[in-house]
Structures are given as C-alpha cells and as structure tokens.
Amino acid sequence: MKMKRTFSALLVVLALCGVVGYSSSAYAAGDTPHPPKQDWSFSGMFGTYDKGALQRGLKVYQNVCSACHGMKHLRYRNLTALGYNENQVKNIAAQYSVTDGPNDEGEMFERTAIPSDAFVSPYPNEAAAKYANNGAYPVDLSLITKARHSGSDYVYGLLTGYSEPEHGVEVPEGKYYNKYFPGHVISMAPPLSDDIVAYDDGTPTTTEQYAKDVAHFLTWAADPYMEDRKRIGLRVIIFLLVFAGIMYAYKRQLWADLH
Amino acid sequence: MGSGQREKFDNPVVEWVDSRLPVFTLMQREYGSFPVPKNFNYFWNFGAIAGVMLVTMIVTGIVLAMQYTAHTDLAFDSVERIMRDVNFGWMLRYMHSNGASFFFIAVYIHIFRGMYYGSYKGPRELLWILGVVIFLLMMATAFIGYVLPWGQMSYWGATVITNLFSALPLVGEPIVTWLWGGFSVDNPTLNRFFALHYLLPFVIFAVVFLHVWALHICGSNNPEGIEPKSEQDTVSFHPYYTIKDSFGLLFFLVLYCLFVFFAPDYLGHPDNYIPADPLVTPAHIVPEWYFLPFYAILRAITFEIGIPFTDIVFITAKLGGVIAMFGAIALWFVMPWLDTHPVRSARYRPLYRTFFILLVIDFVALGYIGSQAADAVLFGLPLSVMGLICTAYYFAFFLVILPVLSKKEKVKTLPNSIHDAVLAKNKSHS
Numbered sequence: 001m002k003m004k005r006t007f008s009a010l011l012v013v014l015a016l017c018g019v020v021g022y023s024s025s026a027y028a029a030g031d032t033p034h035p036p037k038q039d040w041s042f043s044g045m046f047g048t049y050d051k052g053a054l055q056r057g058l059k060v061y062q063n064v065c066s067a068c069h070g071m072k073h074l075r076y077r078n079l080t081a082l083g084y085n086e087n088q089v090k091n092i093a094a095q096y097s098v099t100d101g102p103n104d105e106g107e108m109f110e111r112t113a114i115p116s117d118a119f120v121s122p123y124p125n126e127a128a129a130k131y132a133n134n135g136a137y138p139v140d141l142s143l144i145t146k147a148r149h150s151g152s153d154y155v156y157g158l159l160t161g162y163s164e165p166e167h168g169v170e171v172p173e174g175k176y177y178n179k180y181f182p183g184h185v186i187s188m189a190p191p192l193s194d195d196i197v198a199y200d201d202g203t204p205t206t207t208e209q210y211a212k213d214v215a216h217f218l219t220w221a222a223d224p225y226m227e228d229r230k231r232i233g234l235r236v237i238i239f240l241l242v243f244a245g246i247m248y249a250y251k252r253q254l255w256a257d258l259h
Numbered sequence: 260m261g262s263g264q265r266e267k268f269d270n271p272v273v274e275w276v277d278s279r280l281p282v283f284t285l286m287q288r289e290y291g292s293f294p295v296p297k298n299f300n301y302f303w304n305f306g307a308i309a310g311v312m313l314v315t316m317i318v319t320g321i322v323l324a325m326q327y328t329a330h331t332d333l334a335f336d337s338v339e340r341i342m343r344d345v346n347f348g349w350m351l352r353y354m355h356s357n358g359a360s361f362f363f364i365a366v367y368i369h370i371f372r373g374m375y376y377g378s379y380k381g382p383r384e385l386l387w388i389l390g391v392v393i394f395l396l397m398m399a400t401a402f403i404g405y406v407l408p409w410g411q412m413s414y415w416g417a418t419v420i421t422n423l424f425s426a427l428p429l430v431g432e433p434i435v436t437w438l439w440g441g442f443s444v445d446n447p448t449l450n451r452f453f454a455l456h457y458l459l460p461f462v463i464f465a466v467v468f469l470h471v472w473a474l475h476i477c478g479s480n481n482p483e484g485i486e487p488k489s490e491q492d493t494v495s496f497h498p499y500y501t502i503k504d505s506f507g508l509l510f511f512l513v514l515y516c517l518f519v520f521f522a523p524d525y526l527g528h529p530d531n532y533i534p535a536d537p538l539v540t541p542a543h544i545v546p547e548w549y550f551l552p553f554y555a556i557l558r559a560i561t562f563e564i565g566i567p568f569t570d571i572v573f574i575t576a577k578l579g580g581v582i583a584m585f586g587a588i589a590l591w592f593v594m595p596w597l598d599t600h601p602v603r604s605a606r607y608r609p610l611y612r613t614f615f616i617l618l619v620i621d622f623v624a625l626g627y628i629g630s631q632a633a634d635a636v637l638f639g640l641p642l643s644v645m646g647l648i649c650t651a652y653y654f655a656f657f658l659v660i661l662p663v664l665s666k667k668e669k670v671k672t673l674p675n676s677i678h679d680a681v682l683a684k685n686k687s688h689s
C-alpha cells in the first residue's frame with residue numbers, strides 16, 4: 001500500500017512536471033495559434049452537410065488516414081447517410097475483413113465485413129498502434145472534431161499546417177513541425193499531398209481540398225444526427241415561442257383586470 | 260394534511276377518491292386557491308422552473324440509465340452508443356447534460372433572488388436551509404453524474420475532487436480510499452457513483468417536497484419584503500401564477516432548447532470526448548461551469564497556517580482551501596443569523612443592495628478565475644491574487660458586512676402594504 005501511494009504520488013509529480021514543461025515549451029515557441037475559421041456548409045443554425053464533400057472525405061479517410069487511424073464508433077451501415085444505397089454500402093463493407101467467432105468448432109475465423117460491422121481498425125490494440133508508429137498513438141478519429149476546440153477548423157488546420165520549423169522550435173528526428181498542433185512537434189508525418197487520391201466528380205485534387213473534405217467527413221462522423229437535431233430543434237423552438245406568446249397574451253389580459 | 264375541512268367536488272369519481280384520500284383537496288388548497296402576494300416579479304418564476312428541470316433530469320436520466328453501462332471498459336462506448344444507436348438517444352443525452360446546466364442556472368437565480376429580497380429571514384429560516392441542502396445535494400449529484408461518461412475530464416475531475424478529502428488530518432487518506440473503493444479512481448468508484456447518481460435525485464425530490472411544504476406554511480416572500488396584511492395584497496395561485504409561471508417556464512425552455520439543439524456541446528469540455536486515460540493528465544483540469552466560483556475559492560488558499568518561524572503547521576494550504584470552499588456554502592446556512600436586520604428587501608436597504616450587487620459581481624469574477632489556469636495573468640495582474648481578493652470579499656460580505664449592516668443600516672420608508680406599493684408603482688408608470 002505504501003509503495004503504491006509513493007508510486008502514484010510520483011506519477012502525479014511527473015505528470016505535473018510534464019504539464020508545466022509542456023506549457024512552458026509552448027510559451028517559448030509562442031502560443032499555438034487558433035486555427036483560422038473555415039467556411040463550412042454545416043455551420044450556423046440552418047447548416048447542413050454536403051454529401052459530395054462527405055463522399056470525397058470518406059475516400060480520403062479510406063485511402064490515407066485509415067492506414068493508421070480507426071473509427072470504431074462508426075458502422076458501415078451509417079454510410080447510407082452519405083447518399084450511398086444499400087448495395088453500395090455492402091460493397092464498401094466487403095472491402096474489409098473482420099475476425100468473428102468462435103464457430104461451432106470453437107475457432108475464430110476471418111470473414112468479409114457486412115454493413116452492421118463497425119469500421120475495421122488498422123491495429124488490433126493501442127500497444128500495436130504505438131509500436132508501429134514510434135511510440136505515438138494515432139487516435140481513433142470517430143469523435144475527433146468534438147474532442148478538440150473548434151474541431152473541424154482544427155483538423156483542417158492540422159492537415160494543412162505543416163511547414164519548416166519556425167520560431168526556433170527544435171524538431172527531433174522522425175517528428176514534424178506543425179503550426180496548429182499544441183507544442184508544434186507532431187509524430188504524424190504530413191499525411192496529405194496533391195493528387196494522392198483520385199476524385200471522380202472533377203473536384204481539384206489538392207492538399208487543401210483533401211483536408212477540407214476529410215474534415216467535413218470527420219465532423220459528420222462525430223455528429224451524425226446534426227441535421228435531424230437542427231430540424232427538430234427549429235420546430236421545438238417555434239412551438240415554444242408560439243406557446244409562450246399565447247401564454248404571455250393570456251397573462252396580460254388576466255392581470256390587466258386585477259390592476 | 261389529511262384531517263380538516265374538505266372541498267366539495269362535482270365530479271363523482273373525484274369526490275369518491277377525495278372522501279377517502281383528500282389529495283384533490285390538498286391540490287386545490289395548495290395550488291388552486293392558495294393566496295400568494297400579488298406583486299411577484301419574474302424572479303419568482305425560478306422555483307417552479309427548477310422543479311420542472313428536476314423532473315426533466317429524472318425522466319431523461321432514467322431512460323439513459325436503461326442504456327448506460329457503469330464499467331470502466333464500457334461506459335464511454337455505451338454513452339456513444341446512446342448517441343448513435345438508441346432512437347433519439349442524442350436528444351436524451353443532450354437534454355440531460357445541458358439540463359444539468361440549466362437546472363443550476365435556475366437554482367442560482369433562485370438563490371440570489373432569495374438573498375436580494377431577504378427571503379432567508381424569519382419566519383423562513385428553515386425553508387432557506389432546506390434550499391441550501393438541495394443545492395448541496397445537486398452539487399454532489401452533478402459532480403457524480405459528470406464522472407459517468409468516463410471521459411478525460413470525468414476521470415481527472417473525479418480524481419482531483421475526491422483527493423480533496425485527503426487534506427483532512429488523520430482520517431483523510433482512509434476516507435479517500437473508502438470513497439474510491441480502492442487506491443485510485445477505478446471501476447469500483449464508477450460503479451458506486453452510478454448507484455449514488457441514481458439515488459440522490461430522489462433524495463433531492465424528497466427535500467424539495469419538504470421545501471415546498473415549509474413554503475406553504477409560512478407563505479411566499481415578495482419583492483417588497485413585507486407580509487401580506489389583507490386580501491387586497493394577494494391573489495389565488497391559480498390562475499394568476501400558474502399562467503405567469505407557464506409563460507416564464509416556456510421562455511426559459513426556449514433558451515434551454517437553443518442549447519440542446521443548436522449548441523449541445525458548448526457548455527461541455529472537448530476533453531470529455533476523449534476516453535478516460537489514467538496515464539495522460541489533461542493540460543487544464545476544469546470542473547463544469549457551475550462549480551467554478553467554488554473551485555476558485557479552493558485554489559485561492561495557497562498559504563498555510565501555523566506558528567510563524569517554526570515548522571509547525573496547523574492547516575496546510577490544501578486543507579485551508581477545502582475548508583474555505585465548503586465554508587463558502589456553509590455560510591449560506593447561517594445567513595439568517597448573520598443578517599439580523601429587521602427589513603428584508605434590498606429595495607429598502609440601499610447599502611445592503613450595493614454590497615449585494617458587488618457580491619454577485621464578485622461571484623461571477625470568481626467563476627471566471629476558476630476557469631483559468633492557476634498561473635494565468637490578466638492585465639498584468641496574476642489571477643491567483645485576484646482570486647484571493649475576491650475570496651476575501653466573499654467572506655467579508657457574510658462575516659463582516661452583514662452583521663455590521665444589521666446594526667447600523669438606515670432604511671428607506673417601507674410601504675404600508677403590498678397593495679399600496681403596487682398602486683404607487685402603477686401610478687409612476689402611467
């Protein structure tokens with residue numbers, strides 16, 4: 001028990017040192033700037049997702065990001081929201097295989113993924129993911145735009161924010177300078193460059209466009225019911241306002257007699 | 260309750276029930292013909308609003324609990340499943356998480372209303388004390404509820420806050436171990452927190468019942484702070500206040516729904532969408548906004564109390580902070596005895612009014628300070644110093660200003676009756 005206490009105390013002290021060290025290094029480099037606001041079709045009270053952008057974003061995720069990042073909270077069937085029909089979704093799922101089982105003989109087996117399966121993650125677990133990425137963990141992206149301040153702008157900023165080191169930041173071997181990553185030193189190599197994914201709708205195949213589309217897709221993935229939410233919300237607000245208005249008129253009349 | 264005169268009801272079924280169990284008589288008496296001062300302003304809506312929010316929390320909470328799994332490996336994912344796979348699960352969850360915030364908004368307004376108009380003074384001391392009990396239970400419930408989704412802030416918030424108890428001398432460490440059910444915040448902690456989170460709202464409900472009962476014994480205070488004297492001063496609760504409360508409630512719900520449907524994560528912290536990880540400490544651990552003023556008081560105490568020039572310490576900085584934080588709320592309990600001034604309403608106590616408005620500003624400033632990093636600087640002034648100043652004012656208000664004003668403050672002339680006050684007001688308006 002004593003050992004454990006000392007150990008956890010040590011951990012806390014270490015963590016605190018980490019936090020202090022981290023924030024002071026961030027200071028030295030000039031605070032991490034806020035990612036610039038982008039023009040998104042989904043912002044505002046009436047904003048909706050752009051299905052074209054979502055489909056292109058899925059493509060970028062599948063061809064690039066999914067090599068390292070999982071999206072385990074999504075299921076292939078959710079992709080109908082992107083405008084795909086059930087057959088297309090079946091075909092997308094069929095590109096992946098999952099471990100299932102045990103079967104009648106008690107063996108685990110591989111089978112083709114079906115629409116009700118969760119997105120297949122590239123690594124079996126966190127340790128394997130870290131091991132393959134020099135100790136850095138490529139986080140699950142299902143919730144990334146909710147898990148960062150101004151998430152959509154941040155993902156776009158991060159993907160387009162690579163450059164030569166600025167402000168004299170030391171970037172160790174195997175790491176990269178990124179303007180918008182806290183502390184500026186990131187373990188993810190710039191994942192995007194021009195023309196790495198083919199688009200079939202004539203949209204330009206630039207890094208910026210890829211970043212924009214994949215951020216759009218990730219925003220949907222984190223908040224798939226946004227359109228329903230806003231639509232229902234609008235009705236609820238209108239209903240409440242009308243009802244409140246009636247009550248107010250009634251109240252005025254009732255109280256007028258009193259005074 | 261129970262015995263006494265019954266009302267007469269035309270509906271035979273209602274009459275049959277009422278003659279055996281006079282619930283309809285009770286409702287009629289307490290909410291129908293119940294006489295209430297006729298000069299309430301809109302601040303008197305927030306009791307009813309808080310009640311509706313409590314019911315909203317219980318209803319959405321029970322449905323969430325049907326889908327939620329209280330296990331460290333599953334809790335985060337089960338909340339995500341609610342958000343994605345349960346029909347309207349996202350709505351339930353957003354109603355519940357934003358509901359907590361709006362419940363606190365209503366209750367804070369309700370409490371500060373009581374302070375401004377002197378509602379804590381006799382004969383309403385017990386009514387006030389029950390209110391403070393409700394507030395403490397709400398804080399416990401909301402803190403525990405925030406742990407359930409098992410994100411980074413859940414975990415680290417739970418760790419920081421439960422660790423506070425370790426500041427108590429001798430019993431501190433064993434208490435923390437006992438609370439945790441182990442040597443760190445872990446599965447046993449989450450499990451018992453869920454059990455308590457399910458229980459406490461019903462305890463709140465019971466105390467609310469007592470609170471309302473006490474209210475109906477001594478009657479409502481009002482903006483003038485004088486008791487009703489004749490029938491001219493009151494109206495029946497229904498329809499006058501049922502309608503006015505409905506309007507206030509609907510307006511409040513509009514604001515609540517704007518958050519639920521259009522900015523559902525605005526009041527939350529992004530880190531709580533990262534699954535809890537005991538090995539990664541977030542850069543800033545901040546509690547929910549409704550705890551921030553008290554969190555600032557906790558952090559304001561950075562000095563220890565002991566015998567100067569020796570190593571003897573009676574109260575460590577940490578214990579000092581904990582005492583200050585709990586003391587800040589404990590003071591509310593004794594407020595009726597700190598402020599013994601015979602006049603209730605701040606309308607007729609200009610000095611009290613000024614100091615009270617400063618207290619509200621002070622409280623909001625503390626909230627801001629609590630939201631910032633401990634070493635933050637504003638306009639060249641370290642926030643920790645401002646935190647200490649604001650904390651000092653907070654305590655001075657209750658412990659020095661209230662008792663002194665009780666003895667010294669001269670008041671404006673009170674109106675003869677509520678009716679007179681209303682007439683005078685109507686005249687000045689037309």
Ligand code: HEM
Nearest residue numbers: 316317320321323324327356359401404405407408457460
């Ligand atoms: C006084 C009333 C209540 C308050 C102030 C309250 C507060 C909270 C808060 C702040 C959260 C965290 C929300 C989040 O960030 O996701 C939460 C979660 C939760 N609460 Fe409550 N709650 C109340 C009543 C109840 C009741 C009666 C139940 C029924 C058992 C309940 C069940 C749950 C469940 C299952 C969660 C976890 C799911 C989630 O995080 O959304 N709550 N509560």
